[in-house]
Amino acid sequence: MxxxxxxxxxxxxxxxxxxxxxxxxxxxxxxxxxxxxxxxxxxxxxxxxxxxxxxxxxxxxxxxxxxxxxxxxxxxxxxxxxxxxxxxxxxxxxxxxxxxxxxxxxxxxxxxxxxxxxxxxxxxxxxxxxxxYFKDLADIEVVMASWVSDFFFPACFPEEGVIFGHREAELVKEIENDSGADNIGIVVIFHADGAVKNPAIYHAESGEFTKVGYTENNFTMASGQYVIINTYTGKKNIYLLDGVTQAEIENHKNNYGVIDWDAVIERYGTVINEYLDEDGDFIQLQDGTNTLAYSADEGVNYLSISVYYRISYLGV
Structure with missing residues (x-):
């Protein structure tokens, strides 16, 4: 031993x-x-x-x-x-x-x-x-949509112009959970590069969704804002980060090089649970395949989306 x-x-x-x-x-x-x-x-x-x-x-x-x-x-x-x-x-x-x-x-x-x-x-x-439940030491990040840099040094600037970056997006992502544990919380990060109305994330297998803003109570993200959805048991909330830079967020990395979103929320977050669509729920990962998708009523192409999670284990 x-x-x-x-x-x-x-x-x-x-x-x-x-x-x-x-x-x-x-x-x-x-x-x-x-x-x-x-x-x-x-x-x-x-x-x-x-x-x-x-x-x-x-x-x-x-x-x-x-x-x-x-x-x-x-x-x-x-x-x-x-x-x-x-x-x-x-x-x-x-x-x-x-x-x-x-x-x-x-x-x-x-x-x-x-x-x-x-x-x-x-x-x-x-x-x-x-x-x-036992858990892994660090979160796993799943990127669903983000901007990728196409600019490298040494650089030249032809007459037809230069593409500085492009957007990569997958509307659907699958997360496999073979640990046997259900109800594993996730942290969803929405970052807006333009006006985005009523962003949402869906769990296909359960039919459940978490949506920020709805017809009677619309919510519009401005460029540069972050919306964070935390679905961990005991931490279920929606937060807004306004006026916070990526560099400030990057300052809150843990020992494993992953952003500590709990620390970011504590420092910069404002609770906006009043915009939670009452027909939805705080979605969590279940045992087996978990198919996640995202949407917005307007401005979906301005969204960058990442999902963070840790698999739970029934024992060691």
């Missing part, structure tokens, strides 16, 4: 690495709650019908329990545990096996000591994951 590594990082960026081999400064003895997933299945019974009727199901929260040991510097290492796992706070766990990493967010439930004497002393750390 020496190929397994667990890295826990607090919301204050204090991190600890646990491995099976050696003390660094802790030795990982055991880890529970990372394999598989449980659900709450709701059924109803009828006195005239055999068995029961299925009503629905939800995934249960995940409880991850780490058992770790230390063999020296006891007071210093205890304090390190308390800084890494402060109660009433959150953190992120990376689970790495055979070079493949997955991540999950958690809330600290407790830190309990085992043996308090002797050379080797152990602790049990209990973490609650209200979102029970």
């Amino acid at each position: 020496s190929d397994i590594k667990v890295i826990c990082t607090s919301d204050k960026n204090v991190a600890l690495t646990f491995t099976w081999d050696g003390f660094t400064p802790f030795h990982l003895v055991d880890i529970e709650g990372i394999y598989g997933i449980e659900s709450n299945v709701v059924t109803s019974e009828n006195t005239t019908t055999d068995g029961s009727t299925y009503q629905g199901a939800t995934a249960k929260e995940r409880n991850i329990v780490l058992t770790v040991e230390m063999d020296g510097d006891y007071k210093e290492n205890r304090n390190l545990l308390y800084r890494t796992f402060p109660i009433k706070r959150t953190g992120t766990m990376q689970y790495i096996e055979d070079g493949e990493a997955k991540t999950i967010d958690y809330e600290v439930e407790n830190i309990l000591p085992g043996a308090t004497t002797g050379v080797v002393r152990d602790y049990t750390i209990s973490l609650k994951c209200t979102d029970p």
Whole structure:
């Protein structure tokens, strides 16, 4: 099991690495709650019908329990545990096996000591994951429409002129989700290079759509504006970015070189949920093939569209 590594990082960026081999400064003895997933299945019974009727199901929260040991510097290492796992706070766990990493967010439930004497002393750390799914470390970006530069150095300027760029657009994109998980949120980025009226994105398999603006309450994007649709559970909102440059957005990249849209929204975003078409919904990815398409009532050719997502996993 020496190929397994667990890295826990607090919301204050204090991190600890646990491995099976050696003390660094802790030795990982055991880890529970990372394999598989449980659900709450709701059924109803009828006195005239055999068995029961299925009503629905939800995934249960995940409880991850780490058992770790230390063999020296006891007071210093205890304090390190308390800084890494402060109660009433959150953190992120990376689970790495055979070079493949997955991540999950958690809330600290407790830190309990085992043996308090002797050379080797152990602790049990209990973490609650209200979102029970493991995820990839970084978002995947799917570009549906964008402007591509055709200008290169060294440059020459013939009499017939120079094409500085062209627009590439695919009205339909397929995203494959073979993880077995449903209801995976996405972040949709609309960027306008001209006036765009009532932009929308559609999920073909479910027939659902998210549209910003409708007949009784039209919404028109001006050139340079961004509209961001976040469909993650607990974060479902529509935001407007006005007067924000691409360079300012690029300043908010994470450690993996991908734009951190949560940070961008927090800094620049204004909620515009009043323009959400009430006949629509916040679309999410489902298990299997997900066919996405976009449209606008006017100015669709002025749109650049990207979709960001992370596949959820039932276990590691």
